[in-house]
Amino acid sequence: MRDxxxxxxxxxxxxxQSARVAALLLEGEPGAxxxxxGWVRTRRDxxxxxxxxxxxxxxxxxxxxxxxxxxxxxxADIVSDITTGSSLHITGELKESPGAKQRVELQATAIDLxxxxxxxxxxxxKKRHSFEFxxxxxxxxxxxxxxxxxxxxxxxxxxxxxxxxxTRGFLNVQTPIITTSDCEGAGEMFTVTTxxxxxxxxxxxxxxxxxxxxxxxxxxxxxxxxxxxNDFFGKHASLTVSGQLEAEIYAxxxxxxxxxxxxxxxxxxxxxxxxxxxxxxxxxxxxxxLDGDMQLAEDFIKTIVSDSLHHCADDMxxxxxRIEKTVLETLNNILDHEFKRISYTEAVxxxxxxxxxxxxxxxxxxxxxxxxxxxxxxxxxxxxxIVFDYxxxxxxxxxxxxxxxxxxxxxxxxxxxxxxIIGGSQREHRADVLDIRLEECGLDPEEYWWYRDLRRxxxxxxxxxxxxxxRMLLLLTGMQNIRxxxxxxxxxxxxxx
RNA sequence: UCCCCUGUAGCUCAAUUGGUAGAGCGAGCGGCUGUUAACCGCUAGGUCGUAGGUUCGAGUCCUACCGGGGGAGCCA
Numbered sequence: 350m351r352d353x354x355x356x357x358x359x360x361x362x363x364x365x366q367s368a369r370v371a372a373l374l375l376e377g378e379p380g381a382x383x384x385x386x387g388w389v390r391t392r393r394d395x396x397x398x399x400x401x402x403x404x405x406x407x408x409x410x411x412x413x414x415x416x417x418x419x420x421x422x423x424x425a426d427i428v429s430d431i432t433t434g435s436s437l438h439i440t441g442e443l444k445e446s447p448g449a450k451q452r453v454e455l456q457a458t459a460i461d462l463x464x465x466x467x468x469x470x471x472x473x474x475k476k477r478h479s480f481e482f483x484x485x486x487x488x489x490x491x492x493x494x495x496x497x498x499x500x501x502x503x504x505x506x507x508x509x510x511x512x513x514x515x516t517r518g519f520l521n522v523q524t525p526i527i528t529t530s531d532c533e534g535a536g537e538m539f540t541v542t543t544x545x546x547x548x549x550x551x552x553x554x555x556x557x558x559x560x561x562x563x564x565x566x567x568x569x570x571x572x573x574x575x576x577x578x579n580d581f582f583g584k585h586a587s588l589t590v591s592g593q594l595e596a597e598i599y600a601x602x603x604x605x606x607x608x609x610x611x612x613x614x615x616x617x618x619x620x621x622x623x624x625x626x627x628x629x630x631x632x633x634x635x636x637x638x639l640d641g642d643m644q645l646a647e648d649f650i651k652t653i654v655s656d657s658l659h660h661c662a663d664d665m666x667x668x669x670x671r672i673e674k675t676v677l678e679t680l681n682n683i684l685d686h687e688f689k690r691i692s693y694t695e696a697v698x699x700x701x702x703x704x705x706x707x708x709x710x711x712x713x714x715x716x717x718x719x720x721x722x723x724x725x726x727x728x729x730x731x732x733x734x735i736v737f738d739y740x741x742x743x744x745x746x747x748x749x750x751x752x753x754x755x756x757x758x759x760x761x762x763x764x765x766x767x768x769x770i771i772g773g774s775q776r777e778h779r780a781d782v783l784d785i786r787l788e789e790c791g792l793d794p795e796e797y798w799w800y801r802d803l804r805r806x807x808x809x810x811x812x813x814x815x816x817x818x819x820r821m822l823l824l825l826t827g828m829q830n831i832r833x834x835x836x837x838x839x840x841x842x843x844x845x846x
Numbered sequence: 847u848c849c850c851c852u853g854u855a856g857c858u859c860a861a862u863u864g865g866u867a868g869a870g871c872g873a874g875c876g877g878c879u880g881u882u883a884a885c886c887g888c889u890a891g892g893u894c895g896u897a898g899g900u901u902c903g904a905g906u907c908c909u910a911c912c913g914g915g916g917g918a919g920c921c922a
């Protein structure tokens with residue numbers, strides 16, 4: 350606290366807790382004595398002897414208008430340094446504002462410049478910046494309206510996720526981030542290893558500087574050439590691509606569970622909808638079939654949408670006004686309708702019967718392409734929908750096999766503009782059928798010994814799904830690039846900040 | 847990873863058939879103003895992504911590489 354006294358030029362910021370701008374604007378009483386801290390968005394001077402300062406502290410979209418008369422002690426000395434981006438601690442009295450754009454404003458009695466921001470070099474301007482540019486200054490972009498709003502909505506969604514499951518008696522389970530089970534089969538995995546030593550390892554530096562050594566040596570070699578028995582974990586380890594299989598362990602012991610954490614995919618996919626590191630929510634429910642799973646997914650999405658609209662009304666209005674004009678309409682449409690449920694077979698029938706030239710013609714047994722999913726949810730039904738009972742040949746081993754011998758109890762939730770937002774299934778809980786499926790998929794049953802044990806001992810029907818947090822945020826905010834709804838995006842060739 | 851487009855002042859963009867750079871915003875200075883995307887005037891600021899090549903001459907054409915965007919596959 351003492352250090353802070355010095356840094357703030359004697360004003361004890363920490364001990365006299367600042368009010369948040371959001372609270373002041375909403376319920377601040379004129380006449381109240383308050384102090385606030387935040388960052389300057391703009392300053393407008395009047396030569397008649399006072400300045401207007403727009404102060405933002407991140408608590409909400411709106412700024413607090415601060416009026417500073419020239420006779421405020423010390424103000425004349427620092428006014429020229431109160432530039433966009435500088436940080437202030439201000440004491441004053443709340444007053445009704447004569448201006449039309451705010452209910453109250455702060456008449457300053459003391460002002461303390463905590464940190465300057467050189468106007469010539471500070472990258473953020475009052476005008477709009479492109480998201481591509483802001484991505485290059487990810488350390489400053491949360492100071493913009495858009496990224497502040499995204500951070501608040503993201504926070505709201507996270508709270509909503511926990512609330513949704515906690516109020517329904519789900520147990521939050523922490524599944525491992527480092528995994529040695531190769532059994533997930535969902536895409537490329539990042540290897541976790543100490544075989545190359547640390548960055549400070551002298552031998553590494555020496556090797557890297559050897560001119561004769563060509564760059565495509567160790568790192569490009571096939572995994573099989575490495576001696577993982579001597580690695581940290583004694584076998585090949587990776588970053589998780591899903592917590593599902595582990596969640597099934599707890600779901601078949603303790604009742605409904607959910608996991609919520611980072612997930613990693615080493616796919617070299619460069620699109621506005623993919624990240625190498627993203628956050629995923631995965632509920633897993635015992636004594637539940639696919640119908641129950643679909644209902645849970647629908648209730649879940651509706652709850653998140655509803656909570657965001659209620660708790661982040663200003664931010665959501667901003668997205669609707671400035672980012673994507675259809676956001677509120679889309680979200681209200683989600684709340685107002687039952688999700689349309691159709692089988693994969695029906696979906697294929699619809700697609701093949703419509704008079705349109707598809708880039709990828711579909712026949713039963715093929716994966717639905719993005720263009721087909723978009724057509725179904727955006728044009729044919731014009732609302733969120735669920736496609737279920739997919740061909741068993743295009744789905745993973747763990748999905749419950751239907752009696753028809755051709756399909757599995759899988760489901761995808763499709764929403765307008767984003768496409769697939771949830772993927773889930775009823776799990777195959779019959780030991781004999783699971784073994785058949787493992788063989789069909791060319792997997793080694795020995796590797797799945799513990800997963801198979803869950804079916805040998807007290808097996809129960811169960812189901813679950815996965816929702817990508819960032820895809821949900823795309824839906825909520827209308828943002829177009831997934832790199833802009835996560836604070837620090839990781840994509841191929843990009844892991845800055 | 848594949849296809850298409852793109853890379854010019856701090857930011858967003860312009861520069862006719864190849865003739866050696868311009869605007870708006872931002873910044874600095876001045877003016878005006880209970881202002882609020884404020885407004886008005888003046889000033890500064892660019893080895894035109896990098897490396898080669900064609901040409902008397904290249905921001906403009908060609909090649910490679912590196913960024914960025916859009917679409918696709920895979921998926922969440």
